[in-house]
Amino acid sequence: MSDTAPAQEEFREYCRRWLEENRPPPTETPLPQAAYEVTYDDHRSYLCDWQAKCYEAELIATDVPTEYGGHGHDGFQAIASAEVRRAKVPYFINWIGLGMTAPTLLIHGTEEQKKRFLKPIFTGEEIWCQGFSEPGAGSDLVSLSTSAVKDGDNWVINGSKVWTSLGALASWMLLLARNDKDDKYNGITYFLAPMDTEGVTVQPIHKMTGESGFNEVFLENVVIPDHFRVDEVGAGWKVAMSTLTSERGAAAGVGAVASSESPLTAVLQVIELAKNTRRNGQPVWDDPVWRDRIVKLYERTEASMQNARRARIKSLNGGAMRMPLQGKLVGSEIGQELNEVALGILAMRSSLYVGDPNAEADGKWALGYMNTYTGTISGGSSEIQRNILGERVLGLPKTK
Amino acid sequence: MTQPRDFGFDEETGMLKDAAARFFDEKEMVVRLRPHLAGTEDPYRGNERAPWYDEAAWQEMKELGWNLLAVPESAGGIGMGLVAAVAIQEEIGRAACPTPLTGTLQATFLLREASLLGGAGADHALVKIAEGMSMALGIFGEEGSPELDATGVTVDGNRLTGTSWYVQDAGKADAFIIAARAEAGIGLYLVPRDSVTVAQDRIVDLSRDQGRVVLDGTEADVIAEPGEGEAVLARALPAILTLIAADMAGAAEWQLQATAEYAKVRTQFDRPIGFFQAVKHPIVNMMIAADETRSLVYNAACAYDHEPEDALRCALLAKSSASDTASFCSNRSTQLHGGIGFTWEADVQIYHKRQMHNQFLFGDGAWQRQKLAELL
Numbered sequence: 001m002s003d004t005a006p007a008q009e010e011f012r013e014y015c016r017r018w019l020e021e022n023r024p025p026p027t028e029t030p031l032p033q034a035a036y037e038v039t040y041d042d043h044r045s046y047l048c049d050w051q052a053k054c055y056e057a058e059l060i061a062t063d064v065p066t067e068y069g070g071h072g073h074d075g076f077q078a079i080a081s082a083e084v085r086r087a088k089v090p091y092f093i094n095w096i097g098l099g100m101t102a103p104t105l106l107i108h109g110t111e112e113q114k115k116r117f118l119k120p121i122f123t124g125e126e127i128w129c130q131g132f133s134e135p136g137a138g139s140d141l142v143s144l145s146t147s148a149v150k151d152g153d154n155w156v157i158n159g160s161k162v163w164t165s166l167g168a169l170a171s172w173m174l175l176l177a178r179n180d181k182d183d184k185y186n187g188i189t190y191f192l193a194p195m196d197t198e199g200v201t202v203q204p205i206h207k208m209t210g211e212s213g214f215n216e217v218f219l220e221n222v223v224i225p226d227h228f229r230v231d232e233v234g235a236g237w238k239v240a241m242s243t244l245t246s247e248r249g250a251a252a253g254v255g256a257v258a259s260s261e262s263p264l265t266a267v268l269q270v271i272e273l274a275k276n277t278r279r280n281g282q283p284v285w286d287d288p289v290w291r292d293r294i295v296k297l298y299e300r301t302e303a304s305m306q307n308a309r310r311a312r313i314k315s316l317n318g319g320a321m322r323m324p325l326q327g328k329l330v331g332s333e334i335g336q337e338l339n340e341v342a343l344g345i346l347a348m349r350s351s352l353y354v355g356d357p358n359a360e361a362d363g364k365w366a367l368g369y370m371n372t373y374t375g376t377i378s379g380g381s382s383e384i385q386r387n388i389l390g391e392r393v394l395g396l397p398k399t400k
Numbered sequence: 401m402t403q404p405r406d407f408g409f410d411e412e413t414g415m416l417k418d419a420a421a422r423f424f425d426e427k428e429m430v431v432r433l434r435p436h437l438a439g440t441e442d443p444y445r446g447n448e449r450a451p452w453y454d455e456a457a458w459q460e461m462k463e464l465g466w467n468l469l470a471v472p473e474s475a476g477g478i479g480m481g482l483v484a485a486v487a488i489q490e491e492i493g494r495a496a497c498p499t500p501l502t503g504t505l506q507a508t509f510l511l512r513e514a515s516l517l518g519g520a521g522a523d524h525a526l527v528k529i530a531e532g533m534s535m536a537l538g539i540f541g542e543e544g545s546p547e548l549d550a551t552g553v554t555v556d557g558n559r560l561t562g563t564s565w566y567v568q569d570a571g572k573a574d575a576f577i578i579a580a581r582a583e584a585g586i587g588l589y590l591v592p593r594d595s596v597t598v599a600q601d602r603i604v605d606l607s608r609d610q611g612r613v614v615l616d617g618t619e620a621d622v623i624a625e626p627g628e629g630e631a632v633l634a635r636a637l638p639a640i641l642t643l644i645a646a647d648m649a650g651a652a653e654w655q656l657q658a659t660a661e662y663a664k665v666r667t668q669f670d671r672p673i674g675f676f677q678a679v680k681h682p683i684v685n686m687m688i689a690a691d692e693t694r695s696l697v698y699n700a701a702c703a704y705d706h707e708p709e710d711a712l713r714c715a716l717l718a719k720s721s722a723s724d725t726a727s728f729c730s731n732r733s734t735q736l737h738g739g740i741g742f743t744w745e746a747d748v749q750i751y752h753k754r755q756m757h758n759q760f761l762f763g764d765g766a767w768q769r770q771k772l773a774e775l776l
Contacts, residue, residue: 306695
């Protein structure tokens with residue numbers, strides 16, 4: 001980068017060298033494609049060790065102040081995260097802790113909360129999950145009904161949460177609960193909930209892939225002390241909105257890397273697949289219809305990367321929210337189409353799934369295709385994202 | 401070489417873009433264009449449409465130095481890069497402005513490449529641009545296929561014969577850069593307007609003109625000798641594609657904003673139509689398309705300025721995206737405006753036609769992707 005300072009160049013060099021020298025050996029059975037799919041204990045301990053090592057090496061919490069367990073640099077985290085992605089090393093298992101809890105606490109947490117919770121997030125000692133969605137509150141999240149009733153210095157929680165990734169491995173949950181039934185937006189409070197408390201039951205849910213990445217969590221008379229409340233009573237919706245924005249924006253601030261495969265890597269793999277797969281005696285890549293579809297996805301992938309670059313330039317980004325709010329929507333839809341194209345290239349071979357000895361890349365394209373629905377549905381479905389963009393960025397009338 | 405993270409969009413370029421945006425907003429080019437379209441509507445019985453541009457505005461642009469913005473300082477210009485030119489062209493597109501600046505900027509980058517390859521004639525032509533001459537490119541043959549070697553003009557010594565097709569804004573330019581074929585290959589030549597015949601095409605687009613430049617043993621100045629023109633055109637192509645894509649990005653942003661505004665004020669079923677997700681979501685899709693194109697345009701301009709070995713790939717990406725975005729945003733802008741969007745009176749039709757024209761200029765999306773595939 002011609003515009004980066006020598007100190008940053010030096011740090012980049014250090015990251016590259018460290019990642020090259022400390023690349024962990026492969027696991028016995030392959031890791032799931034993304035951090036939110038992890039369910040097995042051997043994968044958990046392998047990934048926690050790896051995250052701890054990366055924290056020690058200052059690749060995580062690089063720019064966080066030292067009093068909160070960070071490394072106190074300025075402007076280095078983006079470099080570290082970029083190098084982690086580039087090196088194709090395992091992802092960081094505690095992506096919810098890094099991507100949501102830490103940014104939220106840095107903005108809304110008390111001094112005690114920051115001192116208590118941040119460091120174990122960075123090291124991976126305490127894994128976090130997110131308790132927002134409920135069986136009756138998905139896209140219309142604000143209609144959530146899990147209740148929080150004040151009882152002296154404690155809160156008593158009753159209800160259930162669903163689609164809880166890492167729920168079976170987590171020691172803490174970001175919890176939204178309703179303290180006031182009559183005030184839809186100002187009647188929600190934000191808590192840090194210990195998962196080992198009496199009354200918490202975690203039940204795995206199997207996804208269409210057969211993996212059990214997420215869970216339903218039942219909360220029955222769960223007692224949470226008031227000092228685990230984040231921000232004011234009734235401020236939960238406001239805090240949650242800032243957490244959801246963190247999924248894209250501030251997440252980069254502490255080094256969350258939830259997937260070890262960059263979108264560009266994926267599209268280059270599809271190009272390779274098209275070159276190496278034959279149809280009618282010639283590579284699929286030589287078929288102009290397929291090639292056009294693939295190159296269009298390559299073009300859109302490059303556009304997403306350039307969007308991320310432009311988002312940081314105030315005079316060119318069309319406002320603070322316009323580019324960041326498109327990131328997840330566009331990225332997940334391109335990824336879905338890319339995987340679908342891969343299945344088309346494989347033709348009948350796309351039927352061979354994980355574990356079949358004849359499957360291409362151990363069935364990863366079929367698995368990956370199904371898992372892309374995680375991106376287009378979770379964290380606000382594509383339909384909700386379009387509402388938000390239309391309303392907040394273009395000023396169109398609100399759906400509700 | 402690597403690109404600066406900020407696309408090379410420094411403070412000076414930012415000020416230039418803001419100034420251009422204000423300039424075109426104040427001028428309201430589409431409003432000024434309207435009277436010149438009156439009476440020409442009917443394709444069967446309407447009057448012939450004369451090429452029009454706002455000459456006073458062109459003089460102002462020259463006073464602001466926009467015509468010589470990318471001309472090297474050694475030739476009397478300002479010596480800015482493609483990023484700066486793109487900043488202006490994007491605003492020209494957003495204003496759907498007919499202007500000789502569009503062709504002149506393209507000619508400037510072609511001449512810069514010819515100059516780098518040693519053409520003294522190119523340096524001379526760059527000086528003429530700096531002195532205020534406007535230029536347009538004549539590269540293509542009758543078939544309208546975007547190959548760079550498709551010229552039907554031949555050259556003998558320094559005399560050109562034949563017809564150069566699809567010359568953009570031919571009715572506005574003071575001079576033409578013509579691609580012509582000889583035994584040794586393609587050469588590039590400068591001919592002044594008064595030494596040629598310009599036959600105007602009847603075109604769909606109302607925000608520009610297009611013509612055939614007819615040459616009959618016409619004397620010309622050499623920009624690149626036969627056999628050198630291919631290399632000059634190939635090296636200038638990334639800049640030309642990026643400039644056209646910038647115009648399209650600007651027009652797409654206009655289409656997005658105009659459609660969003662209309663959806664806020666047009667009421668049906670007792671609500672502004674933008675309330676309905678069948679309207680809201682396609683407008684968001686317009687934004688997604690427009691933003692992808694815009695990011696790829698800045699990336700392509702920056703690559704041309706800072707990382708020339710990657711310039712072609714980046715420019716093909718930009719024009720590929722721009723062509724599809726133009727098609728999509730035009731389609732949605734007309735559809736979502738409903739009946740009014742289908743009328744001559746609505747400005748969306750002017751942008752729709754400008755985008756249709758640019759979509760195919762120098763090749764549409766599928767064409768660019770075929771070229772891209774060769775690089776992957």
